[in-house]
Amino acid sequence: MIRVSVVGAKGRMGATVVDAVKNAPDTELAKALDAGDDLTQITPENTDVVVEFTVPAASLDNVLALVNQGVNVVVGTTGWTDEKLARVKEALASHPDVSVFIAPNFAISTVLAENFAAQAAKYFESVEIVEMHHPNKVDAPSGTAIHTAHAIAAARKDAGMGPIPDNTQTDGGSRGQVVDGIHVHAVRLRGLNAHEEVLFGNPGEQLVLRADSFDRSSFMPGVLLAVRHAGENPGTVTVGLDNYLDL
Numbered sequence: 001m002i003r004v005s006v007v008g009a010k011g012r013m014g015a016t017v018v019d020a021v022k023n024a025p026d027t028e029l030a031k032a033l034d035a036g037d038d039l040t041q042i043t044p045e046n047t048d049v050v051v052e053f054t055v056p057a058a059s060l061d062n063v064l065a066l067v068n069q070g071v072n073v074v075v076g077t078t079g080w081t082d083e084k085l086a087r088v089k090e091a092l093a094s095h096p097d098v099s100v101f102i103a104p105n106f107a108i109s110t111v112l113a114e115n116f117a118a119q120a121a122k123y124f125e126s127v128e129i130v131e132m133h134h135p136n137k138v139d140a141p142s143g144t145a146i147h148t149a150h151a152i153a154a155a156r157k158d159a160g161m162g163p164i165p166d167n168t169q170t171d172g173g174s175r176g177q178v179v180d181g182i183h184v185h186a187v188r189l190r191g192l193n194a195h196e197e198v199l200f201g202n203p204g205e206q207l208v209l210r211a212d213s214f215d216r217s218s219f220m221p222g223v224l225l226a227v228r229h230a231g232e233n234p235g236t237v238t239v240g241l242d243n244y245l246d247l
């Protein structure tokens with residue numbers, strides 16, 4: 001049995017992970033901790049891997065503490081930047097037996113949509129991203145949309161494409177946030193969970209890639225997949241569930 005601890009266990013995602021870990025045939029719950037709890041309770045003696053779903057402001061410190069305690073970490077919290085990733089790599093250099101895995105999105109549909117978007121990117125002049133989430137979400141744009149924008153921008157750059165055409169002369173904020181040259185629009189609407197559309201355009205044609213997570217259960221197969229792979233690449237940080245899919 002894989003012994004899994006959950007940090008952020010009282011949150012929407014953390015509580016769903018606790019149930020998934022209890023119900024999977026090959027995992028068992030070790031510790032379930034939330035804000036204010038002492039993370040030093042989690043040790044390699046009681047835990048094989050920690051799943052961390054908290055808030056962007058707390059996640060880096062949690063991951064650093066857990067790495068320093070010698071346990072593998074699977075992270076779903078958003079807000080990761082190159083600077084934060086560099087801090088994790090630095091910590092792993094002193095703990096070469098530990099691995100960290102971060103996924104902006106654990107839903108298979110969304111991971112596939114992002115992969116398809118990266119493939120489509122070089123064939124379309126225009127692209128914009130619309131992400132739509134429940135109104136309790138604290139960050140915008142979503143970590144997934146930022147990750148998708150970077151993947152599309154990298155594919156456009158590899159293909160030697162120039163800037164996306166846009167003759168907007170005045171913008172009162174209505175064109176969204178520009179991430180790596182790509183406009184990203186965030187919708188917060190009661191009734192939604194987590195949804196993303198990537199709109200591609202050429203003269204006379206459009207391609208729309210859309211992924212919908214209607215329920216948090218959509219993330220659990222991906223979380224369990226990452227848990228089962230935890231520790232495979234010790235001393236490294238891996239980003240993206242696509243690393244564990246046959247794409």
Ligand SMILES: NC(=O)c1ccc[n+]([C@@H]2O[C@H](COP(=O)([O-])OP(=O)(O)OC[C@H]3O[C@@H](n4cnc5c(N)ncnc54)[C@H](O)[C@@H]3O)[C@@H](O)[C@H]2O)c1
Pocket residue numbers: 007008009010011012013014033034035036053054055056058062075076077078079103104105106107143219
């Ligand atoms: N990767 C994915 O597939 C995926 C899916 C859904 C949500 N998310 C992300 O996961 C994060 C959590 O989302 P949520 O909807 O569960 O949020 P939430 O607000 O419901 O839960 C966050 C939990 O973290 C706890 N917390 C806050 N600070 C803490 C700390 N320092 N130590 C321990 N626990 C702490 C809070 O008390 C709360 O219980 C967000 O960043 C969200 O964007 C990622």
Ligand SMILES: O=C(O)C1=N[C@H](C(=O)O)CCC1
Pocket residue numbers: 078104105133137138141142143144145193194
């Ligand atoms: O509900 C959330 O919050 C989600 N956050 C992630 C993001 O910001 O991309 C993944 C989807 C759900």
